[in-house]
Structures are given as C-alpha cells and as structure tokens.
Amino acid sequence: MLTLTENANTIAATIVAQQATTPDAGLRIHSSGTEAEPRFAVTIVPTAEPGDAVIGDEDLHVFLEKAAAEALDDKVLDAAVDEQGAVSFTLLPQPA
Numbered sequence: 001m002l003t004l005t006e007n008a009n010t011i012a013a014t015i016v017a018q019q020a021t022t023p024d025a026g027l028r029i030h031s032s033g034t035e036a037e038p039r040f041a042v043t044i045v046p047t048a049e050p051g052d053a054v055i056g057d058e059d060l061h062v063f064l065e066k067a068a069a070e071a072l073d074d075k076v077l078d079a080a081v082d083e084q085g086a087v088s089f090t091l092l093p094q095p096a
Contacts, residue, residue, distance in 0.1 A: 001055060002029075002064060002072040003094065008079035011087055013060040015044065022046040026054075026061030029068045029077075038071055042089060 004012070012027045019025075024047045033039030048054055048063040056062040064072065076092045 001053070002062075002069070003076050004056075004060075004062065005076060005078045008077045008089065009057070009060055011079040011081060012062070015087065016060060019044045020046075024048075024061065026056065026063050028052070028063040028065070029072070030065035031067040031071065040068055040072070040091075 016025055016027055025044060026048065028043050028045045028049070029040050030043075031038060032041040045063065048061070049065070051066050052063040053066070053069040054061060054063055072091065074094050076094050078090045078092055079087060080090070081087050
C-alpha cells in the first residue's frame with residue numbers, strides 16, 4: 001500500500017485543512033494518464049468515492065482511486081514546498 005513520508009503527511013494535511021469543507025475531506029489521488037505513460041492527479045475532495053482505498057491517519061485522509069492504488073502499491077509519496085510556496089509531490093520506491 002502507498003505510504004507517505006512525514007513531510008508529505010504534514011504538507012497534505014495542511015492543504016486539506018485549508019481547503020476542506022467537510023470533516024471527512026481528504027486528498028484524492030487518481031490516475032490521469034495511460035498504462036504506457038502513467039500520471040496521477042491530486043485533488044482535495046469532500047469524501048472518498050465508491051471503490052476508493054482509504055489510507056492516512058487522524059490528521060489526513062488519503063483516498064486512492066482503484067487504478068492509482070494498484071499502480072502505487074509499492075511506492076512512497078514525498079512532498080516539498082519551494083521558496084514560492086508551490087507544493088510538489090514525488091513518488092519513490094518503498095525501501096526493501
């Protein structure tokens with residue numbers, strides 16, 4: 001299952017808290033590319049969609065669309081904020 005670094009958890013929880021309109025809101029990761037060229041989109045949503053896998057903790061809900069959950073099963077999500085305040089997410093392999 002996808003895991004999050006401490007940075008990613010903190011940054012994502014902050015973003016969700018700033019934009020959430022419901023207590024069940026979370027970060028949703030869904031596939032937006034092709035099988036040959038996978039891409040993923042991240043959005044803030046009020047609740048999980050049917051079929052979404054749910055990960056996270058009491059500070060952050062992460063909803064994974066089924067295809068994204070399968071593709072990211074062996075990955076770690078990291079995040080950083082640059083000097084202008086832009087957030088970037090990076091996928092890394094899980095340590096063995």
